[in-house]
Amino acid sequence: MRPPGKDSPLVIFSRPSYDWVNRINLKAERVAQLKQSSGAFEEISRSLEFDCAQSAMSLASGQLSGKIHDQTEMDFDPVQAIRTVAEAAREGRSAALTPELLLVIRHGEQNSAGFRSSDPQPREGARPIPAVRLVAALTGAFQWFTADSFMELNPVEQSSICFLRLIEIQPFESRNEETAIIASSLFTLRSGLPPLIVPAERVEQYRSAKAAGLAMNTTAMVDLFAHSIEHSLDQIIQVLERQSPP
DSSP: OOOSSTTOOOOOSOOOOOTHHHHHHHHHHHHHHHHTTOSOHHHHHHHHHHHHHHHHHHHHHSOTTOOOOOGGGOSOOHHHHHHHHHHHHTTGGGOOOOHHHHHHHHHOTTOOOOSOOSOOOOBTTBOOOOGGGHHHHHHHHHHHTTSHHHHTSOHHHHHHHHHHHHHHHOOSSSOHHHHHHHHHHHHHHTTTOOOOOOOGGGHHHHHHHHHHHHTTOOHHHHHHHHHHHHHHHHHHHHHHHHHSOO
16 A cells, blocks of 8 residues: 555555564674674675675676676766765664765766656556656655654665665666665664675565565565565674674
C-alpha cells in the first residue's frame, strides 16, 4: 500500500515480528564493545565502503566478479559516493537524505549536473515518474523519509523503502540503481550499522526482492538487507576479535 497520493513512497504491507532485529542489535553491541579495544576500526570502515561500492556496481551491472574500473573512465565514482554518505551519517539519526545530498552522491561535489530531464522507458516492472513530476516526487519521498512514522521503522526497513522508492522514481539519466543502494546506506550507517553490501551469492534473491518491491511488497528486500547487514557484522566481529588483546 501507499500513503495518500499516487507519487507517495512505498510502504510495507505489514510489519511481522522479524527475528533478525534482536540478532542485529546484539551483534552491533558486540562490535561497539570490540571497537573500544581496537585501533583498526577506521581501516575496517574503509574496507566496508569499498565493499559497498563494489556490491552496488556489481548488482547493477550483473557482473558479480567484476572490479571497479579506473574512476577516470567512469561517470560515477562509487567509492567517493559511499564516503560522502558515510560523512553525512556522522550526524547520527538527524542525518537526512536531501535532494542536494543525492546529487552529490551521484555526480560528486564539483559536478553541476542535475536530475534527469527526459522520460525513460519503463523497466523491470518500474514505471518512472515523468520528468515534469520528478521534483515533486523526490520532494514527497524525502519528506516521507523524515516523517515520524518512517523514523519509527528499523534502519534496515528504512534503507529498503528508500532503495525501492529511488529505483522506482529513477531520478537520474543513468546509474540509478548504484546510486540508490549507496544513498540508502545512510539509514544503516547513521544508526551505527554497516553500509548495504549484498553478498554475491545472494544475487538471485536480490533480483527477486527488487521485483517484489516494485510490486509494492517490500518484505523480501527487508529480509535481504537484514541478512546482508548481519553478514557484515559477523565479518567485523571476526576481524575485531582476532585483533583484540588476550
